[in-house]
Amino acid sequence: MPSLSTTVVKVLETCNDPQASANTLKQVISLDPVLTGRVLKLINSAYYALGQPITSLTRAIIMLGVNTVKNLALSFAILKNMKGSGTFHAFSIDDFWLHCLGVGVVAKSLAAIKGLLPGEQEKYFVAGLLHDLGKLPLNKQFFEEYYQIRESADREQDPFYIWEERLLGIDHSMVGGLIAEKWRLGSSLFESLSHHHDPGGCSQNNLDLVTAISLANLIVIDLDIGNAGDRLCNQTLLSDLTTKVGADFSKLSNFQESVIEEIEKAKIFLEIARKG
Amino acid sequence: MNSKTKLKTDRIEVRFWGVRGSIPSPGPDTVRYGGNTLCLELRLSDQKRRLIIDAGSGIRQLGDSLSSDPGDSDRLNADIFLTHTHLDHILGLPFFAPIHNPTTRLKIYGPVTCEEDPLEDVIGGQLSYRYFPVRQHELGASIEYIDLKEGRYDLGAGVALITKYLNHPLLALGYRIEYNGKAICTAYDTEPFYNVFCTDPSAAGYDEILAAEGARAAQEENDRMEEFYKDADLLIHDGQYTQAEYESGKQGWGHSPIEYVIATARRAGVKRLAICHHDPLRTDLQLDALSQLFGHSENNGDMLIFFAREGKTVEI
Numbered sequence: 001m002p003s004l005s006t007t008v009v010k011v012l013e014t015c016n017d018p019q020a021s022a023n024t025l026k027q028v029i030s031l032d033p034v035l036t037g038r039v040l041k042l043i044n045s046a047y048y049a050l051g052q053p054i055t056s057l058t059r060a061i062i063m064l065g066v067n068t069v070k071n072l073a074l075s076f077a078i079l080k081n082m083k084g085s086g087t088f089h090a091f092s093i094d095d096f097w098l099h100c101l102g103v104g105v106v107a108k109s110l111a112a113i114k115g116l117l118p119g120e121q122e123k124y125f126v127a128g129l130l131h132d133l134g135k136l137p138l139n140k141q142f143f144e145e146y147y148q149i150r151e152s153a154d155r156e157q158d159p160f161y162i163w164e165e166r167l168l169g170i171d172h173s174m175v176g177g178l179i180a181e182k183w184r185l186g187s188s189l190f191e192s193l194s195h196h197h198d199p200g201g202c203s204q205n206n207l208d209l210v211t212a213i214s215l216a217n218l219i220v221i222d223l224d225i226g227n228a229g230d231r232l233c234n235q236t237l238l239s240d241l242t243t244k245v246g247a248d249f250s251k252l253s254n255f256q257e258s259v260i261e262e263i264e265k266a267k268i269f270l271e272i273a274r275k276g
Numbered sequence: 277m278n279s280k281t282k283l284k285t286d287r288i289e290v291r292f293w294g295v296r297g298s299i300p301s302p303g304p305d306t307v308r309y310g311g312n313t314l315c316l317e318l319r320l321s322d323q324k325r326r327l328i329i330d331a332g333s334g335i336r337q338l339g340d341s342l343s344s345d346p347g348d349s350d351r352l353n354a355d356i357f358l359t360h361t362h363l364d365h366i367l368g369l370p371f372f373a374p375i376h377n378p379t380t381r382l383k384i385y386g387p388v389t390c391e392e393d394p395l396e397d398v399i400g401g402q403l404s405y406r407y408f409p410v411r412q413h414e415l416g417a418s419i420e421y422i423d424l425k426e427g428r429y430d431l432g433a434g435v436a437l438i439t440k441y442l443n444h445p446l447l448a449l450g451y452r453i454e455y456n457g458k459a460i461c462t463a464y465d466t467e468p469f470y471n472v473f474c475t476d477p478s479a480a481g482y483d484e485i486l487a488a489e490g491a492r493a494a495q496e497e498n499d500r501m502e503e504f505y506k507d508a509d510l511l512i513h514d515g516q517y518t519q520a521e522y523e524s525g526k527q528g529w530g531h532s533p534i535e536y537v538i539a540t541a542r543r544a545g546v547k548r549l550a551i552c553h554h555d556p557l558r559t560d561l562q563l564d565a566l567s568q569l570f571g572h573s574e575n576n577g578d579m580l581i582f583f584a585r586e587g588k589t590v591e592i
Contacts, residue, residue, distance in 0.1 A: 021473075021474060021481065022472035022473050022474070022490075023473055023474050023481045023482075023483060023486065024481065026473070026486065027481075042392075045388070045425065056489070056493075058473070058486060058489045058490055058493060059489070059493040061472060061473075061490075062469060062471070062472060062490055062493040062494050062497060063441065063443075063469070063493070063497060064447070065443060065444070065445055065472075065530075066472055066528075067445040067446070068445065068446065068447060118485040118488070118489055119489060119492075122489070
């Protein structure tokens, strides 16, 4: 599983700094879908037998401790990135990162609009951030094919996952589901990763969350923030999901500004590290 | 009582072979409480098996006692539960004489690490020529390594093991062993969970929601710890610092203030509390004074408190 070069410099800087605060640590990890997934994997595979799966990075950092999380992030960032993995041919890695972060931010905003508590809002953010995790191993394994998939999806104006299925026999939702299962991320993240293109197929328990992730994904595509393969937003589906989520369309129009603002903040945060 | 004495039915005997934290601390000031790092031995009535918790330097003398025990010298079957893999908890293993005996069968249990390296590699790493003259694969004993996570395990013959992650800079497990209606808990190395996020509204990077979530998560984890100790007949807990020492720059080091431990154990209904993982700088005289201060307080209620000493046995 490759990490993302977009965030790795800041991860290395933060984790190598003994004085780095837990706030900074949480901020840098929550900007990287792979690292967030790895931290949740550790907490859930270690704590698998008791209670509910942990989907909050805040709680994971309290439970694991700052040092353990730093060590995990550090060993992961060094090992995975120095091998030169994690590049995309189909779309740029920075665009992929923008898409993931955008979906996380929009999902969190949807949770806030629904009046959910901060802990639940974080779950929505994490689910959005991780929803496309399945694309990373597929891109790594089928580097050239992924380029063809993107070209075919663009040419035929089809969803990206349709061409994954056609050319590879598997799509990123299925792979995402396998990762969530193997990492014991719990049913809410499992279904967010495996059903975000098919929210109707998930269980009743996670229906609200997965529908919101599905909607957040479309909103980010519609706003043309980043690129993870899909460039075309299905407007009928967007309208349908907006109704299902129960969000007010007038509030959705404010998303563009707030999402871009959040992403700019993240960029500044990461850019500072590069200059340093 | 020595290890050869037959236990009464339904009893568990705990023997402290090492009670010191961080590093073996021999010398004239640690003679009475002992300088060996942590190692506990549990004997269960009606069972030949032994449960050993941690392989600090105290395990050397435990090994020697087993080798000289006619009942054990033929063939030793033992389960070793490592709370974590910091050096003071594993450094005695190469000197545990039974591991060089081909008739010995050991199961070594321990928590996963954040790097996800197998326990065999983490523990076996010190059994290489650069650290020790005998390599892992040259050991006489047959050793099986078993990764533990948080949960409940059936160890057979009526023995249940419940594991709980603690708060330490490395993933560390607390163990609760239940047998014949009795429960013994260990919780070292650990400190109270606390809100690691910034709580000062005037500080740069302050996040109100994060601060509140962090406080809530820490409180809930401390509640889970208390539940883990619930009604234990014996709780063997980290007490490396006093509250004042803890507050003078020791927070985050993964060790507990004694006052907090006593209050928590009382709320949990613990019957006997053994304070261990003594600081390497703590002298016998200082431990006597702490024992006097905390062991006889009226605040302790029915709970018996003692500061663990090397060689002491407790029968439950």
